[in-house]
Amino acid sequence: MTALPGRVTLVGAGPGDPGLLTVRGLRALESADVIVADRLGARGVLDGLAAEGVVLAAEVLDVGKLPGHHAVPQDAINALLVHLAREGKRVVRLKGGDPYVFGRGLEELAACREAGVQVEVVPGITSAISVPAIAGIPVTHRGLATAFTVVTGHDQIRELGGGRDHTVVLLMGIGTLAHAAMTLSRGDRGADCPVAIIEDGHGPGQRVTVGTLATIAHQAALRGVRSPAVVIVGDVVSLSPYAPSAIAEVSPRAAPCDA
Template identity: 80%
Template sequence: MTGFVSLVGAGPGDPGLLTLRGLRALQEADVIVADRLGARAVLDGLAAEGVTLDAEIVDVGKTPGHHAVPQDAINELLVTLAQDGKRVVRLKGGDPYVFGRGAEELEHCRAHGVDAEIVPGVTSAIAVPAIAGIPLTHRGIATSFTVVTGHDQIGEIGGGRDHTVVLLMGVGTLAHSAMVLARGERGADCPVAVVEDGFGDGQRVTIGTLASIAHQAARRKVRSPAVVVVGDVVALSVYAPEELRASVPASS
């Protein structure tokens, strides 16, 4: 008898932001194949709140520059477990479809005759800026946003300061990203926030401009995981200095 695979978004790491459907999948699972970021924190948080999960937990977490279990091996593991008749939850940080390789895993399962589903999660691209008081859109200030990976050096991203840019995995390429974005309509004085370890014990916010943020991040020894937000909406944060807040037009 073939089992079933649920690709569950764990959200940004707060168990309170795990969906009810995701929690039910975890409670019904025989095996949980868990990522490092978000996923592990949610499992630990559920345990701390007295939620008991009977499933075996397999850790396939990745750290920067080191993938203990390659993606191909993860794909094969999901299929093998399901073909053994297991109900499998692949617990992924954030949302499986936002730089989470969820579509690849779903396709691999179905290509091998394994039924699988996606359970969406709260992406850190939205949730982490929110805890720093940064809305990605705001009437009169920002009407759109783009989420990009900073894992590799970015190219030109169109739009001005009213088009918010969110960089995930962008600490290592922050200086390059700031330089590229400053060249366009946004300009060197465009507000930038770096939110480290959102929802974690090390949560910290660094706010500057495209001209200053790389230096500030180096001075404060900013580390991953972090979400970078670029645009006038950054000035709405309670962490923004008064002079930055005053530089942004009031919403109308």
């Protein structure tokens, strides 16, 4: 009997804490024949599930990417997903955070569809929101920040508009932190705009460094800040319990009460 065609499910692993994996994502992992996993977020979730006694029968293929070094090129990952699905396997592509937030998820989905492979997406919790949250920093707050932008350290930071009430969340930005801070300080945000760096947000090495656009690069160098880390820029940083008093004095502007 000819095997039924396989399928691919792109699952967002979240920021690395297995407790933040969605129920739908867990069910996909439990029914998978093969899990093609990223390094950040995905590996932490698999290890965490194993530590909690969750047994997954699937074979795990690690295609994890290190900063500056892609263990498996993206085209090869796309081809691997198609190949496994054509063998009739149920494939989970486990990606850190959310597949569609700097995760190249749409590229993988398009490659599968072009090859005639059935594919679906299970969203995940992005570190751009969840990591600031654990440090007490909302990306928006009534009367203080009405919008936020998520960028990477490779994006054109100088093209970002807005002031301190427009939160900037910078992913993969430690290597270019000094340049980003200097560029953002030249705009309406100013050199004294609060900044927070959260390392290893949901991991054992969690650490928060708070400063301003003028000081954060120097502080990060002194503390030996390393990736993975999320950088948050804007007045919302003042709400964090980690913020020093000089920054915490920034308070929400008066706003009308909710109706």
